[in-house]
Amino acid sequence: MSTARISRPELIADTALALLAERGMRGLTHRAVDEAAGLPQGSTSNLARTRAALLETAVRRLAVREARVFSAETPPPPVAAGAGPDGLAALLATALHRSVTAARDLTRARLELALEATRRPELRAVYDSAGRAFRDQLEGMLRSVGSAHPERHARSLIAWCEGVLFHSVAGAGSASPPSEDELRAGARELLRGMLGG
Incomplete structure (x- = not known):
């Protein structure tokens, strides 16, 4: 995480994510967040009155932090015009590798939230909305490398990415x-199969 000063809402959301990664869903309480963040008792309740609100706060912060995985210390190779499937494969490999190494705890928190979203329709809506931005971005990238079916190909690539994340962090x-390198080779094989080259 950056050493730049963050706001109290960001601190609360980041602490909630850290607790999810460390203790799982049962370890996430308003009081636990206050204690772990070093905040006065009641600070988390002031931001997120209910457990549902706290979980939604965590999902929204998760989306912001996962987007930063793509722009960590070493920026991934850009998928510019002409970069082709290999450029996209490199981008996916870089982001996935960061997600299963440097951002491993963040990925663990996401898996916890994904499972909880299957039990809470209101959280499902927030979780799916946050994921839609990534899917839309991936569809655009697939169009730029010549996909004739970017929506279907994006679903397949996301399913592969999710499988890699689960297998590498919890499986x-x-x-x-x-x-x-392994991830780049796997992504390249998938993309070449999809794009017919």
């Missing part, structure tokens, strides 16, 4: 996440 592969 059987969590002890040894794939290297960026």
Whole structure:
């Protein structure tokens, strides 16, 4: 996380995400957030009165922080005109690798929130809305590299990415996440299959 000063709402949301990663859904309470963030008791309740509001706050902050995974210290290669499928594969590999290494706790928190969203329709709506921005961006990238079916191809690529994230952070592969080179090769194979080249 950046050393720049953050606002109290950001601190509360970041602390909620850290608690989700560390303790799971049961460990996330208003009081636990106050204590872990070093804030006066009641600070989290003032921002998010209910548990549902706290979870929504965490999902919204998660979307902001995951977007930053794409622009961490070493920017991923841009998918500019002419970069083609290999440029997109490199971008996906960089972001995925960061998500299963440097941003591993953030990914763990996301998995917790994704499961909770299956039980809370109001959270499902917020979670899906946050994910839609990424899907729309990916569809645009796929169009730029020649996809004739960008919506369907984006769904397939997202499913692969989600599988990599789960396997590498919570599944059987969590002890040894794939290297960026492995991820690039996998993304390149998928894209070439989709694009017919």
